[in-house]
Amino acid sequence: MTTVYVDNNATTRVAPEVLDEMLPYFSEYYGNPSSVHAFGGNVAKKIREAREKTAALVGASPEEIIFTSCGTESDNAAVRSALKSAPEKKHIITSAVEHPAVLNLCTALEKEGYRVTYVPVDTSGNFDFDYFTQSLSDDTALVTVMWANNETGVVFPVKDIAEKAAEKGIPFHTDAVQAVGKIPVDVRELPVNMLSLSGHKIHAPKGVGALYVKKGTRFHPFVVGGHQESGRRGGTENVASIIGLGKASELAVDHLPRVDTDVRHMRDYLENTLLETVSFSSINGNRERRLPNTVSIGFDAIEGESILMHIDYAGICASSGSACTSGSLEPSHVLRAMEVPFKSAHGSIRFSLSVYNTMEEMKYIAETLPPIIRKLRMMSPFWDRCNDKA
Amino acid sequence: MWEYSEKVKEHFMNPRNVGEIEDASAVGEKGSISCGDALKLYLQINDDGIIEDAKFMTFGCASAIASSSALTEMLKGLTLQEAEKITNDDIAEYLGGLPKEKMHCSVMGRQALEKALAAYRGEDLPEKEGEVVCECFDITDREIVKAVKENNLESTDDVTCFLKAGGGCGNCLEKIEDLIRTVKEKV
Numbered sequence: 001m002t003t004v005y006v007d008n009n010a011t012t013r014v015a016p017e018v019l020d021e022m023l024p025y026f027s028e029y030y031g032n033p034s035s036v037h038a039f040g041g042n043v044a045k046k047i048r049e050a051r052e053k054t055a056a057l058v059g060a061s062p063e064e065i066i067f068t069s070c071g072t073e074s075d076n077a078a079v080r081s082a083l084k085s086a087p088e089k090k091h092i093i094t095s096a097v098e099h100p101a102v103l104n105l106c107t108a109l110e111k112e113g114y115r116v117t118y119v120p121v122d123t124s125g126n127f128d129f130d131y132f133t134q135s136l137s138d139d140t141a142l143v144t145v146m147w148a149n150n151e152t153g154v155v156f157p158v159k160d161i162a163e164k165a166a167e168k169g170i171p172f173h174t175d176a177v178q179a180v181g182k183i184p185v186d187v188r189e190l191p192v193n194m195l196s197l198s199g200h201k202i203h204a205p206k207g208v209g210a211l212y213v214k215k216g217t218r219f220h221p222f223v224v225g226g227h228q229e230s231g232r233r234g235g236t237e238n239v240a241s242i243i244g245l246g247k248a249s250e251l252a253v254d255h256l257p258r259v260d261t262d263v264r265h266m267r268d269y270l271e272n273t274l275l276e277t278v279s280f281s282s283i284n285g286n287r288e289r290r291l292p293n294t295v296s297i298g299f300d301a302i303e304g305e306s307i308l309m310h311i312d313y314a315g316i317c318a319s320s321g322s323a324c325t326s327g328s329l330e331p332s333h334v335l336r337a338m339e340v341p342f343k344s345a346h347g348s349i350r351f352s353l354s355v356y357n358t359m360e361e362m363k364y365i366a367e368t369l370p371p372i373i374r375k376l377r378m379m380s381p382f383w384d385r386c387n388d389k390a
Numbered sequence: 391m392w393e394y395s396e397k398v399k400e401h402f403m404n405p406r407n408v409g410e411i412e413d414a415s416a417v418g419e420k421g422s423i424s425c426g427d428a429l430k431l432y433l434q435i436n437d438d439g440i441i442e443d444a445k446f447m448t449f450g451c452a453s454a455i456a457s458s459s460a461l462t463e464m465l466k467g468l469t470l471q472e473a474e475k476i477t478n479d480d481i482a483e484y485l486g487g488l489p490k491e492k493m494h495c496s497v498m499g500r501q502a503l504e505k506a507l508a509a510y511r512g513e514d515l516p517e518k519e520g521e522v523v524c525e526c527f528d529i530t531d532r533e534i535v536k537a538v539k540e541n542n543l544e545s546t547d548d549v550t551c552f553l554k555a556g557g558g559c560g561n562c563l564e565k566i567e568d569l570i571r572t573v574k575e576k577v
Contacts, residue, residue, distance in 0.1 A: 303426060305451035309402065312391070330426070330526070330558055342424040346449075379408045379455065381430040381447040382423050 001315045004361045008201075009150050009178055009294060009352035010319055014244065015203035021247040022205070025240040033237055034228065043239055050246025054210050057249035058176075058195060059186035066211045066219075066229045067242050071177040071198030072101035074211035075144075077222035077233070078173040078194040079105055082142035083114070085171070085218040089141035093117045095127060095156070096337040098146050102175055103333070106144075119145070124286040125154035125338050132161065136168050143172045147179035147195075151321055151334040151350055152285030153294025155183065159190040166191035171217065177201055177209075181252035182259055182291045193217040199241060203354075204248035208241035255355045263353050264292035266362045270351060271295045273366040278373050284321070284340055284348055293353040296321060296335075298344030301383040302376040307349055310372040316365055321348035343382065394452060395486035401456035406463050409445045418506025420498050425527050425554065427454040427495065431461070431502040435510060439470045453485075453492040460484045461499040474507060476500065477540065478552075493552045497537065523565050526558025531569055538573045546570070 005013070031040035033047050051062040068074045079092070079102070094106050096118040106116045117135040120128050127145070136143075143165040148155045158174050165172040173194040179185050181202035187195060194217065199208035213219050213232070225234020275281055280300035299307065304320030311318060321332040330336065331345035340348070351365070377383040394402070411432035421428030427450030434443035444462035448455050460481055465473055478496035482488045488496055508515050520532030537543060537552050546566045550557040556566050 301423075301449065303450050303454070306402070306455060309391075309399075309452045313403070342426075346423070346426050379405065379447055380449040381419070381428055382449050 004316045004364060006351040006353055006357060007317045007319050008354040011200045011206060012203045012354055013356060014205050015248060015251055017251060018204055018244045018247045022240040022244040025243055046243050047237060050242050053246040053249045057252055058212055059188045060212045064212050064215055066213060066232050068209045068211055068233060069207060070209045071196050074196030074209045075101040075175050076105055077211055078196060079142060079144055080222055081220045082171050082173060084220040086141040089139050091115045091137055091139040091141060093119060093135050093140055093143045095119045095145050097121055097149055097334045099150055099175055102144055121337050123338050125149060125152045126286055127156045129157065129160060133164055140170050143170055145174060147174045147176040148291050149334060150178045151332055152296045153291035154285040155289050155291060162190040162192050182293055187212055199245040199248060202248045202252045204245040205241050208238050208245045258355050260292055263355060266357055266359055267293055267295055267353050270362045270366060274369060277370045282344055284335060296348055296350045298340060299347040299373050300343050301380045302347040304347055304349055306376050307372060311368060314368045316368060319350045321350060392489050397486040398453055398456040401459040402452040405455055405459040407445045410447060411443060411445050416506040416510035418502040418509060420502040420505060427498060429458050429498050429502045431506050433506050441465050441468050441473055453488055453495040456485055457481050457495040457499045476503060490551050494554050497552050524555035524562045527554045529553055529555040534566060534569050535573055538570055
């Protein structure tokens with residue numbers, strides 16, 4: 001059975017070109033980039049190139065890029081650094097729908113004595129900008145708000161948020177892990193101080209990420225150690241993966257126009273076909289302000305894990321916003337923050353596409369899903385079977 | 391994804407006894423749409439007190455559907471006295487085990503059965519008369535004490551796995567801990 005992979009917001013395949021770039025740096029050119037000898041020095045040169053490519057992806061200068069182990073580390077480094085830079089300030093502003101990398105860090109910081117404002121979203125997942133501006137205070141040390149949401153794909157007005165924070169002289173960090181590679185992300189277009197990105201969401205391997213730190217922004221290292229990354233992140237470089245991230249960044253720049261056309265077209269086809277063929281289905285999130293690759297769709301009266309297991313048997317890999325897949329007992333914090341009704345929140349499925357998907361795959365999903373939904377609904381005590389006759 | 395036994399997967403993919411029984415002798419309902427799973431159990435009981443037929447309607451994850459299917463299979467042909475003795479462990483065992491975090495699915499089966507049998511006798515169940523401890527999932531102290539005793543639960547995590555109690559906002563975790571301590575002290 002072939003695998004239809006539509007879970008690219010969870011992780012992506014390593015692009016073949018990326019893997020090719022990486023492979024020699026495991027057992028052929030295994031030198032330490034910090035070494036004096038040319039064998040290591042050549043590796044340092046490749047890392048420099050990777051830094052240039054990663055910087056170019058987000059419109060930064062190479063010296064503004066710090067390689068990290070993942071998006072979560074980038075987020076932690078950014079937030080902790082900003083707090084350390086303003087030790088007298090005890091207030092953080094974030095959103096209610098952040099990735100756990102930021103959200104759970106914020107709840108941990110509350111226990112350390114910080115006050116955190118979780119800016120709410122409306123039922124379409126839109127950031128409450130007025131609430132945000134009213135939350136800004138002289139005590140605010142940092143504003144950290146995601147660029148785009150991983151579950152719904154809803155894009156936040158980061159430019160407006162950044163400008164508002166800058167007006168007040170408050171540093172702004174954005175978790176752009178889901179935005180990079182899917183929509184244009186250019187740090188020159190908004191006053192952002194720090195930006196997190198992750199390799200494995202853009203066809204680089206897992207275990208590598210990057211943090212952009214704007215020139216002039218104070219930075220305190222999160223991982224303290226050697227002089228690597230200009231003293232801003234200790235630890236011998238994850239050489240092959242960094243080289244992979246460089247190549248993936250280059251590819252992402254090339255792929256971006258296709259994400260906006262081909263991927264968007266496939267997503268729209270899948271979304272519209274499902275909405276037409278499955279009654280009592282609804283899209284979670286603002287359809288106009290959304291990543292072009294993501295659809296979160298709720299099916300009334302059934303539960304997400306059951307749907308996922310059925311489609312898994314059909315070779316389709318997707319995610320759910322339901323409780324049962326994660327081991328938690330409530331629907332995702334994102335759907336709850338949006339006040340998605342329980343009847344559809346529990347039955348919400350996320351499909352996230354990449355340039356490697358095909359229209360045939362979308363047709364396959366659109367054909368496979370409706371009978372599964374129907375089967376599960378026919379055994380649901382909350383499904384009014386009269387609905388089926390419509 | 392969870393590691394389900396082959397039998398759970400098989401019952402999930404091909405559930406037995408799905409549907410309603412018109413003019414059922416007894417119906418037992420447990421769960422709600424906000425809780426994320428719910429089971430409606432229908433029993434047809436003959437004059438000799440034997441369960442002739444059992445059917446179910448379930449909203450929930452794979453293990454909830456498999457547990458419902460298993461329960462209805464187990465019930466058919468049993469006397470009421472035999473049916474009363476079915477525990478959530480029996481349901482889990484029938485399925486070749488359930489992941490611990492999914493034990494609440496088997497408990498839901500057992501609770502729906504209890505409610506059906508009580509309804510058949512025209513009785514009320516005592517559990518709901520207790521004081522609600524977990525507001526998120528509407529679970530009373532009596533239900534928690536019963537589950538702790540019957541399944542020898544040791545921690546709040548255990549209680550959450552078996553009853554969901556404490557798995558929402560978490561505000562009731564301290565109360566649950568007190569209840570566990572009380573049960574253990576009595577033993």
